[in-house]
Amino acid sequence: MDLWLPSIAVALIIVLISCILNFNSWFYAPKLRPGSPPLPPGSLGWPVFGNMGDFLQAFKSSNPESFVGGFISKYGCGGLYKAFLFRQPTILATSAEVCKTVLCNHDVFEIGWPERVVKELLGLKVLSAVTGDDHLKLSKLVKPALSSPKAIQHQMPCIEENVKKLLDEWADRGNIVFLDEARMFTLKTIHEILVGEDTGIDFKQVSGLFHTMNKGLRALPLNFPGTAYSNAVKARATLANDFWRIFYERKESKKRGGDTLSMLLDATDEGGQPLEDDQIVDLIMSFMNGGHESTAHLVTWLAILLKEHPAVYQRLKAEQDEIALKKMPGESLTLADMRSMTYMSRVIDETLRLINISPFVFRKVLSDVQLNGYTIPRGWFVEAWLRQVHMDPLVHKNPREFDPDRWINEKPQPHTYVAFGLGNRKCPGSNLSKIQSSIIIHHLITKYNWEPLNPHYKLVYLPHPRPADHYPVKITKRALV
Numbered sequence: 368m369d370l371w372l373p374s375i376a377v378a379l380i381i382v383l384i385s386c387i388l389n390f391n392s393w394f395y396a397p398k399l400r401p402g403s404p405p406l407p408p409g410s411l412g413w414p415v416f417g418n419m420g421d422f423l424q425a426f427k428s429s430n431p432e433s434f435v436g437g438f439i440s441k442y443g444c445g446g447l448y449k450a451f452l453f454r455q456p457t458i459l460a461t462s463a464e465v466c467k468t469v470l471c472n473h474d475v476f477e478i479g480w481p482e483r484v485v486k487e488l489l490g491l492k493v494l495s496a497v498t499g500d501d502h503l504k505l506s507k508l509v510k511p512a513l514s515s516p517k518a519i520q521h522q523m524p525c526i527e528e529n530v531k532k533l534l535d536e537w538a539d540r541g542n543i544v545f546l547d548e549a550r551m552f553t554l555k556t557i558h559e560i561l562v563g564e565d566t567g568i569d570f571k572q573v574s575g576l577f578h579t580m581n582k583g584l585r586a587l588p589l590n591f592p593g594t595a596y597s598n599a600v601k602a603r604a605t606l607a608n609d610f611w612r613i614f615y616e617r618k619e620s621k622k623r624g625g626d627t628l629s630m631l632l633d634a635t636d637e638g639g640q641p642l643e644d645d646q647i648v649d650l651i652m653s654f655m656n657g658g659h660e661s662t663a664h665l666v667t668w669l670a671i672l673l674k675e676h677p678a679v680y681q682r683l684k685a686e687q688d689e690i691a692l693k694k695m696p697g698e699s700l701t702l703a704d705m706r707s708m709t710y711m712s713r714v715i716d717e718t719l720r721l722i723n724i725s726p727f728v729f730r731k732v733l734s735d736v737q738l739n740g741y742t743i744p745r746g747w748f749v750e751a752w753l754r755q756v757h758m759d760p761l762v763h764k765n766p767r768e769f770d771p772d773r774w775i776n777e778k779p780q781p782h783t784y785v786a787f788g789l790g791n792r793k794c795p796g797s798n799l800s801k802i803q804s805s806i807i808i809h810h811l812i813t814k815y816n817w818e819p820l821n822p823h824y825k826l827v828y829l830p831h832p833r834p835a836d837h838y839p840v841k842i843t844k845r846a847l848v
């Protein structure tokens with residue numbers, strides 16, 4: 368009797384642990400049709416939390432690759448693993464080929480924000496919320512407002528004027544925190560590009576509101592006072608007030624220019640239908656949101672990596688000095704100048720590959736699909752792990768090395784560079800962010816010097832990779848020669 372009790376207790380504990388460990392698999396794994404291939408290998412982790420603990424541990428360490436690396440070393444290099452992330456049963460798509468399949472097959476893999484998030488935070492009719500044919504039609508209608516020759520003609524002088532003012536102001540101040548200043552700069556510039564004039568908005572407040580709104584996008588959609596989601600909904604409402612005011616002022620004034628708002632006001636679809644007012648307001652807000660934070664990170668990382676790689680710095684400086692020397696004082700950069708910045712373009716691509724500002728993007732599975740001998744079940748989420756595509760040594764040789772020449776030496780396949788995504792949802796602001804960073808780095812490298820005040824910064828990876836101290840630098844204007 369004395370021996371029975373402890374044995375039963377041990378057996379019960381084992382059963383309990385096994386129930387806890389297998390709860391997600393029992394609860395979420397679907398019954399597959401007889402003869403269907405199995406789910407991909409992997410583990411759905413702990414109840415409620417799934418694999419979030421491993422994910423956070425990896426992304427809070429100095430080696431975020433260890434998260435996917437754990438799946439690869441346990442389950443092989445198949446490029447597909449089942450997991451449980453962000454409260455959803457999820458397939459991790461980690462190889463370049465699988466990511467391409469996921470991002471380019473919109474009839475099966477579509478964006479799938481919860482309805483409530485679309486309604487309360489994103490806006491019902493913005494690019495990242497609409498799906499299928501509606502998405503195709505909207506893309507066709509709004510992309511020219513960001514990347515047509517007419518749009519670029521408006522963007523370039525606007526960016527350059529702001530850059531010149533900004534860099535002089537930075538040099539006057541001496542010490543600045545690079546990422547914080549770059550954020551303010553990209554926010555002001557994208558605002559001018561989008562709405563074309565001073566609208567009296569408070570940029571510091573707007574930056575904070577977008578930050579609060581973005582935090583809510585991945586939070587539990589519980590609208591109770593004090594939750595991240597509720598704060599995000601309030602932030603969005605405050606932002607929307609500002610943007611409706613700007614919209615009405617412009618609509619009533621009938622003034623039009625090369626700015627995005629003018630182009631959206633005048634845009635019509637194939638049937639001659641204009642965009643609806645609330646859609647234009649939501650689109651402008653979504654571009655302003657998507658268009659400042661990521662570009663500010665890109666510019667900051669360019670400044671960091673150039674300082675850390677003197678040979679790349681010297682080569683880029685030589686290319687940019689040659690362009691600058693051909694200019695009369697005050698003469699602006701032209702599109703032809705931008706096209707001649709071939710090394711700059713490789714440095715930017717390599718920075719985006721190495722840093723992975725958007726480490727992954729998600730899709731919802733619309734119907735059961737078989738891929739590489741596995742079933743991906745309907746209703747699950749797929750995370751296309753863009754970061755792994757860039758950091759896979761089988762795709763990019765010595766992936767941890769910063770080597771802008773890999774883009775000519777390795778001649779990589781187009782789907783192995785996914786910094787801006789792939790397929791129909793590829794970032795519509797990719798050109799704009801490259802133009803903006805090229806112009807700022809052109810003026811910075813040809814006329815100023817910057818020295819990091821803390822070269823031994825600590826790196827953090829969430830929500831975007833960056834130095835924990837946001838990269839404080841001392842900036843000085845070069846003497847004219």
Ligand code: HEM
Pocket residue numbers: 478494495496506513653654655657658659661662665724725728729785786787788789791792793794795796797799800
């Ligand atoms: C370094 C800068 C940037 C990076 C790394 C970046 C990255 C990305 C990525 C990876 C996607 C694809 C998302 C997906 O497949 O679900 C995307 C989409 C998007 N981006 Fe960007 N982006 C940048 C700059 C910009 C700028 C400047 C704008 C606007 C002016 C912008 C607006 C958007 C929008 C609206 C979408 C949604 C497109 C759709 O769903 O059709 N982004 N971006």
